[in-house]
Amino acid sequence: MATQQKASDERISQFDHNLLPELSALLGLDAGQLAKELEEKEQKERAKMQKGYNSQMRSEAKRLKTFVTYEPYSSWIPQEMAASGFYFTGVKSGIQCFCCSLILFGAGLTRLPIEDHKRFHPDCGFILNKDVGNIAKYDIRVKNLKSRLRGGKMRYQEEEARLASFRNWPFYVQGISPCVLSEAGFVFTAEFMEAQRL
Ligand SMILES: [Zn+2]
Numbered sequence: 001m002a003t004q005q006k007a008s009d010e011r012i013s014q015f016d017h018n019l020l021p022e023l024s025a026l027l028g029l030d031a032g033q034l035a036k037e038l039e040e041k042e043q044k045e046r047a048k049m050q051k052g053y054n055s056q057m058r059s060e061a062k063r064l065k066t067f068v069t070y071e072p073y074s075s076w077i078p079q080e081m082a083a084s085g086f087y088f089t090g091v092k093s094g095i096q097c098f099c100c101s102l103i104l105f106g107a108g109l110t111r112l113p114i115e116d117h118k119r120f121h122p123d124c125g126f127i128l129n130k131d132v133g134n135i136a137k138y139d140i141r142v143k144n145l146k147s148r149l150r151g152g153k154m155r156y157q158e159e160e161a162r163l164a165s166f167r168n169w170p171f172y173v174q175g176i177s178p179c180v181l182s183e184a185g186f187v188f189t190a191e192f193m194e195a196q197r198l
Pocket of ligand 1: 098
């Protein structure tokens, strides 16, 4: 995904720069300079962190668990962050999206995590509601036992035809090879990510 390469050197500024002059006057210091220094530090941490799709953090419940060691750094609550695709990285206050690797260190007081996610990475598959393997906390998948094979079973007698059915096998399924499955007589039904044995 294009977003993955971008994540390593992109600059993220969560500060609301319109508010900085006001803040400077209030605190009697240069808030703009302070924000710049802080962002510089965050950028260094961000560059060091691992990027790429993280299939280990597909599950919202699992993401939520990472926040156990999260100090109350921000105004955002763990439930909101996990539901917005983020997990706690364990580095400073860094949270990261399992799908596009976006790393945020702060929280917007007036914005929700999902809003900042959208603002910095509008092209993230999770944000675009694509099938990126997210397992929502209350995701219940009802199984329809009826055969859903298009064209009937006869079509898949040949192993080659079975293998071809795995063309849209989700990229996030790791450790199960379509070759092994088709060899064992399975066909990918493309529904609920399941393979059906003939
Ligand atoms: Zn994302």
